[in-house]
Amino acid sequence: DIVMTQTPLSLSVTPGQPASISCKSSQSLLHSDGKTYLYWYLQKPGQPPQLLIYEVSNRFSGVPDRFSGSGSGTDFTLKISRVEAEDVGVYYCMQSIQLPYTFGQGTKLEIK
Amino acid sequence: QVQLVESGGGVVQPGRSLRLSCAASGFTFSSYGMHWVRQAPGKGLEWVAVISYDGSNKYYADSVKGRFTISRDNSKNTLYLQMNSLRAEDTAVYYCAKDLETWGQGTLVTVSS
Numbered sequence: 332d333i334v335m336t337q338t339p340l341s342l343s344v345t346p347g348q349p350a351s352i353s354c355k356s357s358q359s360l361l362h363s364d365g366k367t368y369l370y371w372y373l374q375k376p377g378q379p380p381q382l383l384i385y386e387v388s389n390r391f392s393g394v395p396d397r398f399s400g401s402g403s404g405t406d407f408t409l410k411i412s413r414v415e416a417e418d419v420g421v422y423y424c425m426q427s428i429q430l431p432y433t434f435g436q437g438t439k440l441e442i443k
Numbered sequence: 444q445v446q447l448v449e450s451g452g453g454v455v456q457p458g459r460s461l462r463l464s465c466a467a468s469g470f471t472f473s474s475y476g477m478h479w480v481r482q483a484p485g486k487g488l489e490w491v492a493v494i495s496y497d498g499s500n501k502y503y504a505d506s507v508k509g510r511f512t513i514s515r516d517n518s519k520n521t522l523y524l525q526m527n528s529l530r531a532e533d534t535a536v537y538y539c540a541k542d543l544e545t546w547g548q549g550t551l552v553t554v555s556s
Contacts, residue, residue, distance in 0.1 A: 379538055379548055379549055382545070391544065425488075427543065432490040437487045
């Protein structure tokens with residue numbers, strides 16, 4: 332199975348400041364079709380996960396442009412340009428290049 | 444808009460069975476692969492199973508293979524998860540998800556004697 336490793340596991344950010352989460356996979360997520368199957372989700376307290384970013388860097392419908400994703404191969408990053416109070420929750424990366432699909436451990440974001 | 448509503452969760456004894464349902468609306472259900480993902484209390488996300496748009500292909504996590512069966516009824520816009528031989532470690536909120544893009548609110552399954 333592909334192991335997804337997120338760092339840090341928690342971070343505390345002042346509103347208006349940037350935040351960054353790293354996700355590393357144990358194998359390349361680059362498919363022969365040219366796409367890289369790396370997703371980012373946010374799970375707000377008491378809610379189901381919501382998709383933020385698909386295929387490394389594509390924002391899902393309705394996701395604010397302060398969220399951005401980057402990376403390639405096995406190293407990926409989610410960045411929030413200016414954290415807002417509504418961004419609190421747990422962020423997960425996930426790979427879907429190989430079954431079973433696997434998630435990172437999650438990164439808990441809190442507001443200072 | 445896309446709506447997914449899970450049902451069928453509850454408290455069940457170890458070794459017993461339970462069937463979860465996921466009612467879909469707001470999109471062409473028969474055109475999309477569907478997933479079940481679970482989350483144990485206070486833990487992270489674990490992918491459970493996927494079924495192709497027409498039901499012809501199904502894949503499972505090793506932790507549930509041979510005990511759980513994913514299925515769908517495209518005429519009823521409904522996804523199912525038949526869970527047999529339940530164990531304490533199957534206790535979790537079970538989410539259905541359209542193509543892993545949109546998720547339901549989840550249904551809680553508690554396996555306890």
